[in-house]
């Protein structure tokens with residue numbers, strides 16, 4: 234396989250995606266948000282949830298008719314501090330951004346705001362929405378359900394999504410505190426990345442129906458949709474390394490994302506209809522914003538967040554370990570490295586963009 238990488242300017246790639254979304258009927262305002270969320274992931278090195286998903290998740294679903302390009306954003310219940318939104322199977326990034334905007338506005342007025350969502354679609358990397366609150370001097374939290382992938386502890390059937398619960402807190406450092414990850418040992422985007430790179434899966438990530446580890450990346454991605462493979466919960470198989478804690482966290486996210494908004498859950502998110510054909514995956518999310526100044530001085534809070542993180546990084550290292558990180562730090566390092574380089578395109582990604590360019594007859598300066 235051609236492993237060579239071409240770096241391409243962030244703004245050009247973002248514009249390409251904006252144009253692509255618009256060309257298949259996504260209104261300009263929504264297209265701009267969707268492209269911005271995707272490129273933000275690549276800027277931070279979250280390559281599993283960036284431009285690599287532009288075609289295979291979003292465009293392909295719109296082409297297949299399982300996701301609507303134009304969002305009908307309906308607020309079905311609204312109070313000063315809470316709201317329930319129905320996204321009517323529109324564009325998940327756009328729905329999520331508007332929901333977090335609402336939560337932030339409520340928090341600004343009343344100290345806290347929470348918005349829950351039903352019938353949304355895949356919203357990408359969760360940090361984007363938590364970070365919106367951080368940029369307003371607030372704590373942000375978001376959860377989303379996802380297609381069932383994780384087997385419960387002692388099970389082998391994929392039942393619960395990779396369900397991230399992502400928090401963001403402002404800090405006096407150059408980057409916020411931002412633990413942003415799935416509640417499974419790994420997540421589908423990373424399997425897709427391994428697939429694009431032609432790499433086998435390591436032990437510990439995926440089990441088959443016999444409960445044994447699987448490594449055949451491409452077939453695993455197919456079998457996950459047929460109940461023949463499952464991801465392990467955070468903590469891993471069985472109880473020895475407390476996989477039941479990851480299972481419990483994934484379940485908490487499923488409940489927060491679906492029970493308050495009365496969204497679909499678990500097997501209803503398989504993306505396969507009774508006729509075996511692709512069907513909409515209508516997800517639930519939750520968004521929480523907390524106004525820090527209603528509790529303490531914002532600068533004092535930021536200093537304490539920074540101080541706790543600094544003390545952790547300065548603590549005694551394991552023999553041979555070069556560095557202790559805190560959540561959000563690696564993404565900042567990646568941004569520092571990439572900001573003048575852009576997005577790394579490998580051969581499969583170039584091919585996907587070329588297909589889109591030809592199919593939608595896009596005019597731009599991308600060389601593939």
Ligand SMILES: NC(=O)c1ccc[n+]([C@@H]2O[C@H](COP(=O)([O-])OP(=O)(O)OC[C@H]3O[C@@H](n4cnc5c(N)ncnc54)[C@H](O)[C@@H]3O)[C@@H](O)[C@H]2O)c1
Pocket residue numbers: 279281282355356357358359360377378379395396397399411412413414415416419420422423557558559560561562563564
């Ligand atoms: N929309 C969805 O359905 C969905 C589902 C699952 C995951 N996701 C997204 O996928 C992305 C990647 O998720 P993931 O589970 O692969 O994340 P990951 O395993 O790559 O972990 C990334 C997080 O861990 C932190 N981290 C990494 N190494 C660290 C260390 N040594 N010390 C301290 N912190 C460290 C990072 O700063 C970051 O916050 C996230 O943006 C997540 O929101 C989305």
